[in-house]
Amino acid sequence: MLLRSKTNSDDQSFDSHNEWLSHIAEYLLSLPRSVKRLILLVSDLTLSFVCLFLALSLRYGHIAHHISPVILALCATLPILGLYLIGFYKGVARGFLDTVMGRVAQLFFILLVIYEIIIYLNPLEGVPRSVPIIFLFLFFIGLWNSRLIIRELLTRWRSHEQSRPSDSSARDNIVIYGAGEAGKDLLEGLRNSHKYHVVAYVDDDKQLIGAYLLGKKIYAAHSIETVIKKYDVAQVFLAMPSVSRARKRQIIDRLSDISIKIQDLPSLEDLVDGKVTVSSMRKVDILDVLDRQTVQPDTRLLQKNITGKCVLVTGAGGSIGSELCRQVLKNQPKCLVLYELSEYALYSIHQELLALQAKHTHYQDAAIIAVIGNVTNEDKLYRILTKHHIQTLYHAAAYKHVPLVEFNPFEGVINNTKGTYHCARAAIRAGVATFVLISTDKAVRPTNVMGATKRMAELVCQALSQTYKEESQTCISMVRFGNVLGSSGSVVPVFTKQIEEGRPITVTHPEVTRYFMTIPEASNLVIQAGAMARGGEVFVLDMGEPVKIVDLARRMIHLSGHETKTEANPDGDIEITYTGLRPGEKLYEELIIGDDNIEPTYHPLIMQAMEHSYPLDELEAILCQVTDKQKQFDVPWLKQQFKQFVAGYQEETKA
16 A cells, blocks of 8 residues: 555655656747847857866866956857858757758857967967867767757657657657668657657567667567567558568568558659658559569550640549549640540549649640540540541540449440440541550450450450451550459459458458559550550450459458458458349459460560451441330340340359
8 A cells, every 4th residue: 555655655756756847848949030040049058158168177287367357258159150151050949950960060060160260369378279179079979968958848848748658649669670671760750749659660680680770779680570569560661662562562571461551662663753752651552462473664665656646535523534644744745635524523633633744844835725525426526536637536435334324224324335436436537646545354254244245345446457457547455454443333442442441341252353553553555555566456465363352351350450250260350241243243354365366575464465357347236226216115126236246245143
């Protein structure tokens, strides 16, 4: 009982002391800037006098009384005057950086020369030549330490304020993975953070193990689990901006048995481009946990159909279309026309591109034009293409959500197939040099209407290319790829939202697999593939290895710092539930129709599929009937056409 009373008394005394310090700190920080600067000047002047007397005492072995007070005052004041002139007192004391002392060192070296010259000329009678050296050295050390003490006290006060029980959000303990320059800069950036408290480093370099960086111990990477338990770590920050995806994936796999949030420092390219600061962190890129390697784009191919040319993008407000617009603008076209049916989507991408143009001077020569229009309106497209002298057209406009198109089949075929037909015809009539259709892996042996309409769109492009090859200058090609991360309808944003809300993650089937690629990479490869075309090619992008959606869900749960709730782990946080395959959905997606009709190109991620085609007149006969059949809603007729023209089309999903 006595011990408990003593402890409570000590705690109350400690809290009272902290409250007293807090009041002093609040009062000092609330003073006008001029008053705070005056306080620092007076305290530094006092320190200067103390250091001067110490220098004289060290030189003589006793306090010197024979030197004139005027001379002492001049000697002590001269450094303060120099500090004021170099702007030392314009800085904020709590934001003091060690680099500032470099300028102070240069100033003191100049002052040392001045002192020695004055002593040599003998105006400072009785002052030995060694005194200025001792004095300036002591003052430099005292000045530096005084600023460090001020910064540390204010930091601790702020930490105390943030850690009060009344504060709704306590700081998370953080481990920084990577004790290099980026890790050091990251700790500097997080020193005054309201949310994070760095407790240690971990690193793979054996020579660094056991050392300290900015006061934080560096542990071996293999002992990270022990470090996390020891310090009750909430998050791991990866501070390795230059490491490869493969290495980063190994590190993430190493943490797979620990339910902990993982944040990532942006790449060196992003840091150099000024997109983020070194203290900015982001969630781990989901591409880091997929078995996929990227390849640096071929600049020559990127620029071939864009730089200095007039470009039009249909579906400019969509996921792929909007990224194509960004990539086109980066490659400095003469003119960029945004063609989009949705007014809001068109407005959004137009405003974004104008903001990019204002930010980057080398984008400002391009004219950015927004046009509301439907791809089925061939005459309007022709007018736009001829008016703006379009040389390259990327056709990204499409209805792509499988269940929606399944319930609206005629809208899907009119927009996706007939729209492509009219768009390509308008391009041929207007003499557009390059036409590129954005296709999908769902066009291969489709089990849904959306995939069938996209394969029909490919067939239309193939037929037009073959028919007008001799008399037209338009080079028509198609680019086929799988799911893109982050697009509308993609599972990644859906899973992210479900995890944030603490709801179960919904997966259609435990065996469903998909290919994945980022939107920027897909858009990059589309542009490069279009530049490789000679006419009529179906290009297929290398999507890497297919990924089980349920495995992706588990990885996302883990990277969010949660545990998967299963029968074996009933105390987990997030459950995975299976809802069954949606109408028209396949378990597995394919990129080529046959196993032996694929050829490589000189680009490692772009292949060419040798697909069967049909004469244009047969396809046109079908397209001419679509409008009448739509009025009758004759879906059996439509699906019969798919069975005739689309290889492998099946009405129902085969599990």
